[in-house]
Amino acid sequence: MRHASFASLLIIALCAGCGSNAPTVQLKDARDAFQTARTSEAASLTPDKLYEAKLALDKAEEAHQDDPGSYREQSLAYIAQRQAELAVVHGRIAKAKLEEHNASEHYTELQGKMLDQSKQQVATTEKELAERENALQKSAQELEAERSARETAEARTKDALKSLQDVAKVKEDSRGTVITLDGSVLFASGQTRLLAIAERTLSDVAKALKDLDPGSSVSIIGYTDSVGSAENNQKLSEDRAQAVRSYLISQGVPETKLVAIGRGEEQPIASNDTAEGRANNRRVELVIGSGNAAAANDRSNALGTIR
Amino acid sequence: MQYTSRCLTGLSLLMAAACGSATLPQSKLIAAESEIKAAETVGAANNPQAALHLKLAREGLDSANALAKDNEEQKATLALLRSQKDAELAVALTEETAARDRAMRAQQRITELRTQ
Numbered sequence: 001m002r003h004a005s006f007a008s009l010l011i012i013a014l015c016a017g018c019g020s021n022a023p024t025v026q027l028k029d030a031r032d033a034f035q036t037a038r039t040s041e042a043a044s045l046t047p048d049k050l051y052e053a054k055l056a057l058d059k060a061e062e063a064h065q066d067d068p069g070s071y072r073e074q075s076l077a078y079i080a081q082r083q084a085e086l087a088v089v090h091g092r093i094a095k096a097k098l099e100e101h102n103a104s105e106h107y108t109e110l111q112g113k114m115l116d117q118s119k120q121q122v123a124t125t126e127k128e129l130a131e132r133e134n135a136l137q138k139s140a141q142e143l144e145a146e147r148s149a150r151e152t153a154e155a156r157t158k159d160a161l162k163s164l165q166d167v168a169k170v171k172e173d174s175r176g177t178v179i180t181l182d183g184s185v186l187f188a189s190g191q192t193r194l195l196a197i198a199e200r201t202l203s204d205v206a207k208a209l210k211d212l213d214p215g216s217s218v219s220i221i222g223y224t225d226s227v228g229s230a231e232n233n234q235k236l237s238e239d240r241a242q243a244v245r246s247y248l249i250s251q252g253v254p255e256t257k258l259v260a261i262g263r264g265e266e267q268p269i270a271s272n273d274t275a276e277g278r279a280n281n282r283r284v285e286l287v288i289g290s291g292n293a294a295a296a297n298d299r300s301n302a303l304g305t306i307r
Numbered sequence: 308m309q310y311t312s313r314c315l316t317g318l319s320l321l322m323a324a325a326c327g328s329a330t331l332p333q334s335k336l337i338a339a340e341s342e343i344k345a346a347e348t349v350g351a352a353n354n355p356q357a358a359l360h361l362k363l364a365r366e367g368l369d370s371a372n373a374l375a376k377d378n379e380e381q382k383a384t385l386a387l388l389r390s391q392k393d394a395e396l397a398v399a400l401t402e403e404t405a406a407r408d409r410a411m412r413a414q415q416r417i418t419e420l421r422t423q
Binding site: 071072075076078079082083085086089090092093096097099100103104106107110111114 | 381382385386388389392393395396399400402403406407409410413414416417420421423
């Protein structure tokens with residue numbers, strides 16, 4: 001029983017002792033503030049500030065040990081709390097500065113990349129423009145060459161036709177350039193064999209035709225007067241056109257350029273009632289057009305016989 | 308400005324001594340006053356949280372003067388230290404707001420650049 005009373009007294013004494021050493025509210029707040037600071041950014045970003053807070057808390061704890069509940073303890077605990085809060089705030093400042101720094105670096109990097117992209121785009125555009133410019137220059141050169149070639153061909157054709165004016169009639173109509181050879185100069189009456197004098201004339205024509213633009217074609221069209229049957233005249237005109245074609249080929253005019261057509265007594269250019277008119281109607285026309293003879297062939301199919 | 312402040316502080320100390328009051332440690336007094344001035348300069352008054360600590364700092368300074376008058380030198384010194392810490396916190400809180408604003412603006416610049 002005496003032992004139990006002693007134990008109770010000891011517990012009461014210890015409790016009383018603990019009560020007198022109880023930390024002030026300020027010290028409790030300071031301890032809490034320091035714990036908060038320890039888990040904040042201050043631990044990694046501003047450890048010096050956290051250390052200062054630790055020193056301030058140590059001083060407050062010392063004051064508590066020396067004189068619990070004193071004004072000194074309360075004041076030093078207050079200061080320790082503020083020091084811990086300062087550590088937290090400085091940690092956040094450091095974090096914000098770090099974020100600003102990182103963002104600025106990222107901005108510079110991004111700006112550099114965008115600048116590079118822009119430069120690359122400009123370079124690509126410049127290259128494309130240069131290529132287009134080159135293509136345009138090439139096209140212009142080709143056009144100029146084509147124009148020059150056409151002018152040369154036209155001049156050659158003009159010269160060639162001019163040389164024929166002494167031996168034949170040369171005129172322009174809707175069909176193109178038409179060279180008209182008098183039938184009586186080429187053939188004897190009712191014949192399809194070329195006269196000797198005709199061969200000289202046709203030799204000149206062949207020379208001129210060889211000088212023509214390589215792209216041109218020549219339709220050789222035979223006509224007769226109305227004497228005799230239409231059937232015979234048709235046959236005669238075809239044979240005469242073919243005779244002229246054969247002779248021109250023999251003189252070196254490319255075969256593919258030439259097509260022979262017979263029109264008989266159709267399309268007279270003068271009256272068949274007079275001797276002079278009939279003489280004019282007996283003729284062979286060489287119609288010079290652009291394109292090859294095959295194309296001319298197609299056109300002539302609708303008009304008459306072709307050989 | 309600082310020279311005038313020091314003269315006035317010295318004068319008040321002399322007057323306090325003459326009246327039988329305790330003298331505040333000059334270096335701690337100047338430190339507290341300078342920190343309060345710094346808080347005012349950075350614009351702590353415009354930041355609610357910082358303004359609260361600036362107010363506490365001023366009150367701490369007044370309290371230190373009052374304690375010194377009551378010849379409580381030790382308590383007055385502690386009051387000065389408390390005042391200084393509140394002023395330091397006012398400065399730090401104001402700087403934090405500015406630092407966060409700068410960080411946010413830097414981030415906004417990136418967003419703007421990306422949308423160009």
